[in-house]
Amino acid sequence: MKIFRSHVLICGGTGCTSNKSMEVKGRFEQKLKEVKLDKEVQIVVTGCFGLCEEGPIVIVYPEGSFYSRMNVDKVDEIVEEHLLKGRIVEKYLFKEKAKVEHAEEHKSLMEVQFYSKQKRVALRNCGLINPEDINEYIARDGYMALGKVLTEMTPEGVIKLMKESNLRGRGGAGFPVGLKWSFAAPNKADQKYIICNADEGDPGAFMDRSVLEGDPHAVLEAMAIAGYAIGATKGFIYVRAEYPIAVRRLHIAIDQARELGLLGKNIFNSGFDFDIETRLGAGAFVCGEETALMQSIQGNRGMAKIKPPFPANQGLWKKPTVINNVETLANIPQIILKGPEWFKSFGSEKSPGTKIFALGGKIINTGLVEVPMGITLREVIYDIGGGCPDGKKFKAVQTGGPSGGCLTANHLDTPIDYENLAAVGSMMGSGGMIVMDEDNCMVDIARFFLDFIVDESCGKCTPCRVGTKRMYNILERITQGKGTLEDLDELESLANSIKNSSLCGLGQTAPNPVLATLRYFRDEYIAHVVDKKCPAKHCKALITYEIDKDKCAGCTLCARKCPVSCISGTVKNPHEIDQEKCIKCGNCYSVCRFGAVQKN
Amino acid sequence: MKSLEELRKIREEAIKNVEMRNPDKDVRVVVGMATCGISAGARPVLSAFVEEVAKRNLNNVQVVQTGCIGMCTYEPIVEVYTPNKDKVTYIHVDSEKAKRIVAEHLVNGNVVTEYTIGSEI
Numbered sequence: 001m002k003i004f005r006s007h008v009l010i011c012g013g014t015g016c017t018s019n020k021s022m023e024v025k026g027r028f029e030q031k032l033k034e035v036k037l038d039k040e041v042q043i044v045v046t047g048c049f050g051l052c053e054e055g056p057i058v059i060v061y062p063e064g065s066f067y068s069r070m071n072v073d074k075v076d077e078i079v080e081e082h083l084l085k086g087r088i089v090e091k092y093l094f095k096e097k098a099k100v101e102h103a104e105e106h107k108s109l110m111e112v113q114f115y116s117k118q119k120r121v122a123l124r125n126c127g128l129i130n131p132e133d134i135n136e137y138i139a140r141d142g143y144m145a146l147g148k149v150l151t152e153m154t155p156e157g158v159i160k161l162m163k164e165s166n167l168r169g170r171g172g173a174g175f176p177v178g179l180k181w182s183f184a185a186p187n188k189a190d191q192k193y194i195i196c197n198a199d200e201g202d203p204g205a206f207m208d209r210s211v212l213e214g215d216p217h218a219v220l221e222a223m224a225i226a227g228y229a230i231g232a233t234k235g236f237i238y239v240r241a242e243y244p245i246a247v248r249r250l251h252i253a254i255d256q257a258r259e260l261g262l263l264g265k266n267i268f269n270s271g272f273d274f275d276i277e278t279r280l281g282a283g284a285f286v287c288g289e290e291t292a293l294m295q296s297i298q299g300n301r302g303m304a305k306i307k308p309p310f311p312a313n314q315g316l317w318k319k320p321t322v323i324n325n326v327e328t329l330a331n332i333p334q335i336i337l338k339g340p341e342w343f344k345s346f347g348s349e350k351s352p353g354t355k356i357f358a359l360g361g362k363i364i365n366t367g368l369v370e371v372p373m374g375i376t377l378r379e380v381i382y383d384i385g386g387g388c389p390d391g392k393k394f395k396a397v398q399t400g401g402p403s404g405g406c407l408t409a410n411h412l413d414t415p416i417d418y419e420n421l422a423a424v425g426s427m428m429g430s431g432g433m434i435v436m437d438e439d440n441c442m443v444d445i446a447r448f449f450l451d452f453i454v455d456e457s458c459g460k461c462t463p464c465r466v467g468t469k470r471m472y473n474i475l476e477r478i479t480q481g482k483g484t485l486e487d488l489d490e491l492e493s494l495a496n497s498i499k500n501s502s503l504c505g506l507g508q509t510a511p512n513p514v515l516a517t518l519r520y521f522r523d524e525y526i527a528h529v530v531d532k533k534c535p536a537k538h539c540k541a542l543i544t545y546e547i548d549k550d551k552c553a554g555c556t557l558c559a560r561k562c563p564v565s566c567i568s569g570t571v572k573n574p575h576e577i578d579q580e581k582c583i584k585c586g587n588c589y590s591v592c593r594f595g596a597v598q599k600n
Numbered sequence: 601m602k603s604l605e606e607l608r609k610i611r612e613e614a615i616k617n618v619e620m621r622n623p624d625k626d627v628r629v630v631v632g633m634a635t636c637g638i639s640a641g642a643r644p645v646l647s648a649f650v651e652e653v654a655k656r657n658l659n660n661v662q663v664v665q666t667g668c669i670g671m672c673t674y675e676p677i678v679e680v681y682t683p684n685k686d687k688v689t690y691i692h693v694d695s696e697k698a699k700r701i702v703a704e705h706l707v708n709g710n711v712v713t714e715y716t717i718g719s720e721i
Contacts, residue, residue, distance in 0.1 A: 003650055003651050003654040004620075007620055009621070040647065061620050062664050085634050085635070086664070086667050087634075087666075129618065135613075135614040138614050139611055139618040139619075140618065141611070143601075143607055144607065151604055260601055268601055268602065269602045
C-alpha cells in the first residue's frame with residue numbers, strides 16, 4: 001500500500017459541499033499535480049466535521065492544521081507554502097470566535113474550544129475517515145464488534161450487554177435499546193427485520209444525515225449486530241431522498257461490505273446471514289413515526305397505526321421488527337468493543353453516553369456537536385456554541401423540534417438528559433437545538449412549528465388533522481393583533497385535547513411548542529392580545545416604521561428603496577412614511593445610514 | 601469474510617494509512633523543507649521517514665515538515681523531539697541515513713551520533 005506523507009482532509013458533508021468544497025478538492029488535485037506532490041499527498045473526502053458555520057473545512061495532517069472558510073483561491077497558497085515548504089499558512093487557519101483565552105494560539109483541530117468540550121462516540125469517525133473506503137473504517141476497528149459478536153457471543157449475551165449499557169434510543173423517546181431487542185428476540189417467525197430509521201425530519205436537525213455521510217459503515221455494522229441479537233436476516237434503511245449524499249454513500253458502503261463478505265451469507269463463518277437494502281422516503285415528517293414508516297416501506301401511504309401490536313411483535317409485513325435510529329445504532333459497535341462499563345463512564349446515571357445536537361439559530365458556531373449527557377445547556381450554548389452573535393441577548397432555546405419545547409435563560413443550568421429536560425417542560429427530542437435571541441417572537445415561533453405540523457399531519461385522526469389547524473388559526477390571529485384573552489384559554493384547552501387523543505407521537509407532541517411558550521412566555525402572548533404589541537418587534541401587523549425627523553439627513557435613500565413608494569420628502573429635508581400605504585417590509589430600516597428609521 | 605483473523609489482517613494494512621491522523625503522538629520527526637532543504641534533497645528524506653515509520657508501525661511517531669531552520673549549509677536537516685529528552689539535530693541526511701535513524705534512534709532509542717550536528721562542528 002502506498003504511504004502518503006501528508007493527508008488533506010476535505011469535508012464532503014452536505015453543509016460544506018453546498019459551500020463548494022468539491023471545487024476546493026478539484027483545485028487541490030490540480031495544484032498538487034502541478035507541483036508534483038500528487039504521489040506524496042493524499043486527498044481524502046470525509047464526512048461532517050461539525051463546525052459547519054466555518055465551512056468548507058480542510059484539515060492537513062500530520063500537523064492537524066485546521067483551515068476554515070476555504071475557497072478555491074486559498075488552495076494554491078496552502079499547497080505552495082504548507083505542503084511544499086512546510087510553512088503553515090496562519091492567516092487561513094480557523095480563528096476562535098467564541099470568547100476563549102489565548103484565542104490567537106489555536107492551530108490544530110483538538111485545540112479548538114468547539115471540539116475540546118465534546119466527547120465523540122457516534123461521531124468518532126466523522127471528519128476523520130473517508131466514508132467511501134471500507135478499509136479506513138476497518139482501520140478504526142470497524143467490523144471488529146460484528147466479528148466479536150458472531151464468533152464469541154450468543155444472541156442472548158448481546159442483548160444482555162446492551163441492557164447493561166442502558167443505551168437509550170436517540171431518536172427522541174429514549175426507550176432502552178436492550179429492552180426493545182429483548183421483546184423481539186423470543187418471537188417465533190420465519191422472517192424478522194431490522195429497520196434503521198433515518199427519516200430525520202425535525203426542522204434544523206441534521207445529526208443522522210451527518211452520521212450516514214461520515215460513517216455509514218458504523219450503521220451497517222450495528223444493524224447486523226442487532227439482526228444477530230434478535231434473529232433477523234434482513235435490514236432496511238429508511239432514509240429520506242432529500243439526503244442524496246447520504247444515500248449515495250450508503251449504497252457504496254453496502255456494496256463494499258458485501259464484497260468483503262461483511263454482509264451476505266455466512267458472515268465470519270458463523271452461519272449468520274444478513275443483508276441490507278435502502279428505502280427512500282419522500283420527506284413526510286410522519287414517516288419518522290415507526291408505524292407510518294413501516295407502512296411506507298410496504299408501499300402504502302405513510303400513516304400511523306394503533307399500537308399494540310407493537311413492531312417487536314407484528315411489524316413490517318406483520319413480522320417481528322426492531323426499529324432503531326441512526327445515532328442509536330452508531331453507538332452500538334463501540335459499546336460491544338469497549339463494554340457497558342466504558343459507556344456508562346460518561347453521561348448521567350439514567351442517561352449514559354453522549355448525544356449529538358445540531359446547533360442552529362442565533363448562535364455563533366452553527367454546527368454539529370456531540371456531548372456527554374448531563375452537560376448543561378449553558379456549556380453547549382456558550383462554551384461550545386459561542387453564544388448569540390452581534391452581542392444580542394439570549395432569550396430561549398428550543399429542543400426537540402416541533403415536538404419539543406422552549407426553555408428560558410433560567411433553565412440554562414439544567415443538565416441535558418431525558419428526565420431533566422422533560423421535568424422542565426421540554427424534551428430531548430432527536431437533537432435539534434435552536435437558539436433564539438431578543439429579536440425572536442415566541443408567539444411567532446409557536447406559529448411556525450404549528451404551521452409545520454399542519455402541513456405534515458397525515459390526516460388519519462381528527463384531533464391532529466383538525467385540532468392543529470384550529471390552533472394554527474388562533475396563533476395566526478394573535479400575531480396579526482386580532483387575538484383576545486379568551487384565545488389563550490382556547491389554545492390551552494385545544495392543546496390538551498390534541499395531546500390526549502391523537503393516534504401517534506406526531507399529534508401527541510404537536511401542541512408542545514405552544515404549551516411551552518404559553519408557560520414561559522405568557523407575557524409575550526398577553527402583550528400581543530392586550531397591548532397589541534410584539535415585544536420582539538417581529539410580527540409585522542404589530543409594528544410601525546417611523547422616521548425620526550431630527551436624525552433624518554434627507555438623503556432620499558429610503559424613499560428610493562421603498563417598494564411601494566410610501567416615503568415622501570425632498571433632498572436634505574426630513575422624510576415621512578405614509579402609514580396607510582406602508583407594507584412593513586423593513587427596507588427603509590435596513591438601508592438608513594443615520595439610524596433615523598425606527599421600529600416601534 | 602470468514603474469520604476475525606482475516607479482518608485483523610485487513611485492519612493492520614489499513615491502519616498504516618489512517619494512523620497519520622491520530623493526534624496523540626509523543627515523538628516528532630521534523631524535516632526542514634524550505635527551498636534550501638528541498639534543493640539539498642529533503643524530499644526523498646521525508647518520504648523515507650514516512651515509509652519507514654509506517655512499515656515499522658511506529659504509532660507514536662509523527663513525521664512533519666517545517667520551514668528553514670537557518671543553517672542552510674547543513675541541509676537536509678532533521679530534528680527529533682522526544683518528551684523529556686534533549687532535541688537531536690541530524691544534518692546532511694539522505695534516505696539511507698534516514699532508515700538508520702529510524703532503526704537505531706526511533707526504534708531502539710540510540711542516537712546516531714555520527715550524523716548529528718555535534719559531530720561536525
